[in-house]
Amino acid sequence: MKIAVCLKQVPDTEAEIKWDIPKGTLSRDGMDSITNPFDEFALEEALLTKENYDGEIVAISMGPEGAADVLRNALALTVDEVALCTDDAFAGSDTYSTAYVLAAAIKKAGDVDVVFTGKQSTDGNSGVVAAELAAVLGFAPLTYVSKVRSIDAAGKKIVVERAIEGGTEVIEAKLPAVVSVIKGINEPRLPNLMGIRKASKIEIPKWSAGDLGVDAGKVGAAGASTKVVEIAVPPPRGAGEILKGEIEEIANTITDKLIDLKVIK
Amino acid sequence: MANDVWVYIEHKDGDITPMSFELLGIGKQLADGFGSSVCAFVIGDKVDDLAKEAGAFGATKVYAVEGDVFKGFRGEAYAKAAAFLLEKYKPEIALFRATSMGTDVAAAAAAQLGFGLCTDAIGLAVDGGKVKMTRAAFGGNYSVSVVNEKAAPQIATVRPKAFAMGEKDASKSAEVVKESFALADADLATKVVEFIKSATAVNLVEADIIVSGGRGLGTDAGFAMLKELADLLGGAVGASRAAVDSEWIPYEHQVGQTGKTVKPKIYIACGISGAIQHLAGMRTSDCIVAINKDPDAPIFKAASFGIVGDYKEIVPKIIEKFKGKLNK
Numbered sequence: 001m002k003i004a005v006c007l008k009q010v011p012d013t014e015a016e017i018k019w020d021i022p023k024g025t026l027s028r029d030g031m032d033s034i035t036n037p038f039d040e041f042a043l044e045e046a047l048l049t050k051e052n053y054d055g056e057i058v059a060i061s062m063g064p065e066g067a068a069d070v071l072r073n074a075l076a077l078t079v080d081e082v083a084l085c086t087d088d089a090f091a092g093s094d095t096y097s098t099a100y101v102l103a104a105a106i107k108k109a110g111d112v113d114v115v116f117t118g119k120q121s122t123d124g125n126s127g128v129v130a131a132e133l134a135a136v137l138g139f140a141p142l143t144y145v146s147k148v149r150s151i152d153a154a155g156k157k158i159v160v161e162r163a164i165e166g167g168t169e170v171i172e173a174k175l176p177a178v179v180s181v182i183k184g185i186n187e188p189r190l191p192n193l194m195g196i197r198k199a200s201k202i203e204i205p206k207w208s209a210g211d212l213g214v215d216a217g218k219v220g221a222a223g224a225s226t227k228v229v230e231i232a233v234p235p236p237r238g239a240g241e242i243l244k245g246e247i248e249e250i251a252n253t254i255t256d257k258l259i260d261l262k263v264i265k
Numbered sequence: 266m267a268n269d270v271w272v273y274i275e276h277k278d279g280d281i282t283p284m285s286f287e288l289l290g291i292g293k294q295l296a297d298g299f300g301s302s303v304c305a306f307v308i309g310d311k312v313d314d315l316a317k318e319a320g321a322f323g324a325t326k327v328y329a330v331e332g333d334v335f336k337g338f339r340g341e342a343y344a345k346a347a348a349f350l351l352e353k354y355k356p357e358i359a360l361f362r363a364t365s366m367g368t369d370v371a372a373a374a375a376a377q378l379g380f381g382l383c384t385d386a387i388g389l390a391v392d393g394g395k396v397k398m399t400r401a402a403f404g405g406n407y408s409v410s411v412v413n414e415k416a417a418p419q420i421a422t423v424r425p426k427a428f429a430m431g432e433k434d435a436s437k438s439a440e441v442v443k444e445s446f447a448l449a450d451a452d453l454a455t456k457v458v459e460f461i462k463s464a465t466a467v468n469l470v471e472a473d474i475i476v477s478g479g480r481g482l483g484t485d486a487g488f489a490m491l492k493e494l495a496d497l498l499g500g501a502v503g504a505s506r507a508a509v510d511s512e513w514i515p516y517e518h519q520v521g522q523t524g525k526t527v528k529p530k531i532y533i534a535c536g537i538s539g540a541i542q543h544l545a546g547m548r549t550s551d552c553i554v555a556i557n558k559d560p561d562a563p564i565f566k567a568a569s570f571g572i573v574g575d576y577k578e579i580v581p582k583i584i585e586k587f588k589g590k591l592n593k
Contacts, residue, residue, distance in 0.1 A: 096375065122522055131368070
């Protein structure tokens with residue numbers, strides 16, 4: 001079975017975020033970067049799938065050259081192959097352009113049965129690339145997956161559980177499929193020292209727009225259909241009121257104030 | 266009409282709530298800005314009741330695709346039908362709710378049409394002949410507005426509860442346009458085997474009132490107290506990442522950057538310090554009440570009302586007062 005996993009480099013969730021307001025993009029200079037937390041679950045699911053069903057894993061990232069770090073981390077966790085989709089032409093891609101580039105990379109990797117992704121990234125937060133990727137590739141879309149029940153590569157079948165509003169949906173799908181996973185589907189492992197050492201010596205293959213055969217007019221800022229027209233700092237929430245006094249009095253006041261909102265029935 | 270504003274009517278197996286129609290309110294406002302009409306579009310195995318209700322909530326026209334293949338909710342099938350309708354009629358913009366169902370349909374339909382989309386919009390306004398779509402970025406520290414210049418239609422998912430609902434008027438009805446769209450089971454890669462209803466059935470996104478707990482609860486038992494308050498108010502229980510990671514409560518309750526984004530009318534945060542990752546998920550709530558021992562906790566900066574103290578003493582007192590005042 002051939003397994004692909006998409007990994008995105010994002011600013012550390014603890015980092016202070018700075019926008020380059022005239023350009024409408026993130027200022028990544030001097031910002032600590034990490035693997036998107038949701039993608040760690042995707043990577044772990046790929047590793048578990050390989051262990052349970054046999055197969056090989058290709059980890060794919062798209063981003064600036066520095067994004068090679070997330071692939072090195074994946075190599076340390078013993079994925080078989082990696083590829084970094086990087087090209088100046090990709091900068092400023094919107095979700096569709098991103099899905100289009102990743103789809104080209106997955107096709108280039110060849111005969112992929114299942115693609116794992118995180119549910120969303122913690123920087124863009126759109127949570128739509130997996131569904132778009134499935135649509136572009138024509139793969140079965142399996143989003144918000146909380147459990148992979150079984151994969152039958154020979155029979156081209158996968159059964160998963162999806163966590164959606166109000167409960168869990170069990171879906172049977174034909175392979176190939178794109179599976180986006182939620183937090184808690186597994187416990188991501190950490191690389192060991194030997195893995196890290198080995199990975200540090202491996203050259204990360206880079207795929208450009210030309211290598212991928214993508215239409216340069218459909219990627220990056222030129223291809224993005226959504227254009228940022230304004231970035232603003234929203235006004236802070238009005239300073240709140242600290243209720244003071246004895247607990248009895250505070251409880252009386254807050255319950256009155258909340259009842260006055262006419263929301264409680 | 267080319268300038269029309271379309272609203273996708275979300276339902277599961279014909280099961281609707283008034284919230285299914287919430288976007289007809291903002292849809293009408295945008296349509297007024299264009300001098301066009303707000304229309305609904307519905308996909309399902311039986312759509313007549315949904316179409317009728319959409320008319321009462323303000324849709325002037327309802328475009329529908331009906332068929333056995335749409336029984337239950339199948340994102341894949343719904344997206345194909347949605348893309349077909351949007352391609353055929355090319356409205357100005359199509360709005361979906363930013364729920365898991367709405368997002369799946371919107372994203373896949375946009376990709377089939379070859380366009381990007383705006384997700385989780387909290388602001389929508391007609392600007393220069395297009396709809397300017399505004400979303401929160403990085404924990405709400407920035408707001409980013411985008412316009413889709415190439416797409417026809419523009420597509421946006423909209424944060425539930427971000428806009429006021431339209432008024433229901435049962436005397437109003439919409440013209441229904443049924444389109445046939447042939448789709449066979451064999452054309453689809455996915456099949457729903459079963460749906461297991463959650464025993465706790467948390468639906469944070471739809472809740473008007475959320476009582477949430479964090480690390481400051483100190484123990485999973487704290488959540489029993491929060492649940493009592495939430496039940497009394499008809500609300501849901503939320504949690505911070507710290508509480509979920511401590512395994513005091515399941516992940517489906519988590520609010521914040523790696524959990525759900527919510528916008529209830531009342532959000533009561535107990536023992537939550539207010540890290541930016543948590544604020545990202547709840548700072549647009551209408552009224553925030555913070556209860557925390559630490560007077561310097563950042564949550565107080567976001568709170569409408571702050572109470573400095575131990576939730577273990579304060580919450581029971583609040584429950585007692587509500588019981589008296591609400592006659593429960």
